Amino acid sequence: MHYNALLAKIQSLTFCKKPAFILFLILCAFFFKGVFLTSLFPIFAGQDETKHFNSVTFLAEPRPITWHIKSNVKKDAEGMQKGNYTEEILETSKAVNFDEEIKGELYNTLSFNDGFYGKNEAEINENKWKQYNENYPVNRADISLYHKLAAKITKTFSSQDLLFRYFLVRIFSVFLGTLTVLFSYLIAKNVGFSSKASLLTAAIVAFQPRFSIYTAAINYDILLILLFTSFTLGSILALKNGLNWKNFSLMAVSVYLGIQTKPTASVLLVVFASLMAYFAYRKIGIEKRKTKLLFISAIILVITALGAYFKKYIPATFLDLNSTIPSIGKYLSDSITPGKLGLSARTYWGTLTWVDSWSLDNITNFISKIESFAILGIILFLLPSKYHNKIISAIRRLYLHLKTKCTKKNSGQTKETAISDMGKWHNFLPEKKYVLFFILMIIALQLGIRFADWRAHGELGTPGRYFLPNIAAHIILVFTGIGALLRKEKYFEKSLIIGLILMMAFMLYIIFDVIIYRYYL
């Protein structure tokens, strides 16, 4: 079919243009991509997956305990067999030869069989091993809401073999990721992006490789990402429509469930308190001395309450400034280095640390360059108008110069209309308050993660995946910055489309040319 005919055909299909249909398509693409990714990663291969799955199994165990518990078990074994997991997990890991073939050297794969069944798959399918923990202390993660929800799934399907339950929990993670993509769309829509720009933003989030890979694994961070995103949505709605019981509930529930999921969500308490202070300030005003005192007292009360809450995370020696300040200084000088920041950024976007790939490193470096431009755009966007006008004038002069050159043949548009076009750039970008809020969210998460890392003497590190909870805010900020530089809605939408094409190509490259190559070829 000729291109124009195809174009006309697509444009004549009115349902294709409906945002609800396109959103459905985005969610379907993300979900099926996620399910495909769950099948690509061999069992137990995800980040800390065995530990998290054992937490799920632990919660799904029958209660009260009717079997013999062996305490203080320390095994003289290697790899997976060293851990105190259920018999089912240990025997399955032996059956798939996990330590040798999956977790082993990167150039080796599973020893494949002919046909669709692994060499020892029948043994796993017999479902004959114990699904409960006998050896204590149990090798598991801190129990969280994610594990509790996943345990409900495994309990429902306890008669099925481990492969069935394990991959079903992975698909549950994909479902949580799908909700995150949906919330990303709603955030973009409510900060003022057009319907198309919001769909493009959600699609870019849906194809972000690290996010996609992470949501195809068993890990409580996936629920944390969802709850951060729902909190962001609640906050944006409150900033847009004013505080009401709906957006307050969304924020409060997100904070509560977030803390039930992972301590990292505690940083949301600070953001939540700051937002409440902001709304209180706007509502009551503090012109009167009495109100001012009341407001300040309330702030002090909240800060004290937060201090009491965060006390458990603060080391006992924190107030000993002679040791704390050098310790923080050492941490910052060790961790805030171009190399470590670069690694965090690259792994955030999708570099896989387990492969040495020139392409992956260079693609992620290219994304970092785009981010640098976006930061410039954000700075320009946030500048006070008095500085702004000077910069705008300079850009306008340059713009008019170029435009006059480019449109000599089609000079219907006067210089005045060109200038008036330039003045409309705020119409398609979010208001400054949303941008500032996103930056606040990013700073809060950065501080939270770096504080936890400092507390653990840098043992946690700051891999890119830790920053995924702000993925929606991050993508919106990047494209707001680019939009602020491009200054026209048409170009802004084009930049989003190019962003989507590149992100999708990067994701497909990682799936088909890296992950499949690593595990199956």
Next chain:
Amino acid sequence: MKFISGKKILLIFAMIMFVAVFWKFFCLLSFPDSSVTLKKGDPLFELKDGASFTQMFTANEDNLNKLEFLLRTPGPKNKSSVRMEIADATCEKTLRQGTLRKSFVSSGNLHEFKFDIIPDSQGKTYCLKAEFSRKKPDPKKIRFFTMKSDDPKFAIKNEDGNNENDGLSLSMRTVHKSDSLTQNLGELNERISQYKPFFLKHYFLYAIVFLFLAASVSLVVILIVI
């Protein structure tokens, strides 16, 4: 009209990216003999500038199209190369020749010798010949990891034909490709399906991949066109 041409450019750009990814994928689509676990075994087999060796090996599958070797870093650099040949079991008749190159995702310094498919290779023994050469004289050697060989027939033989390597063979494996793209995808599906529940196996897997790709492509096209 100008706007339409902008959309056309974006569609072509999306198509180029899509084709590039899948072109690479189809180039990579060949299957190493997974029954061989490559090991960084000692002692290393060292190859000096100008030196050569031979080693017999057997292909377990038809359509042999690649050999993979584990080398100690660094492998051959820009100004040096390891030239390889595959000959018949008598080491007389050369069947394929080429150069050793670093593998695509160079995990653990895996190197590969890629060549046109040798059909009907299953169960046949071949002779691998390799020679190391540099453009400029340099004492640095290429070092191959080795594995113990149960059969002395498959041990490395130096250029003079002597087997001084005490029953060692290179840490290497054969790679094959099926006859058609459909068969290749079928074999990949078999590999991915193993140790998966029924809903991620075989036809379900095909359906999942189809739905993912169909939704993704439609999405991009619609977002460009509307």
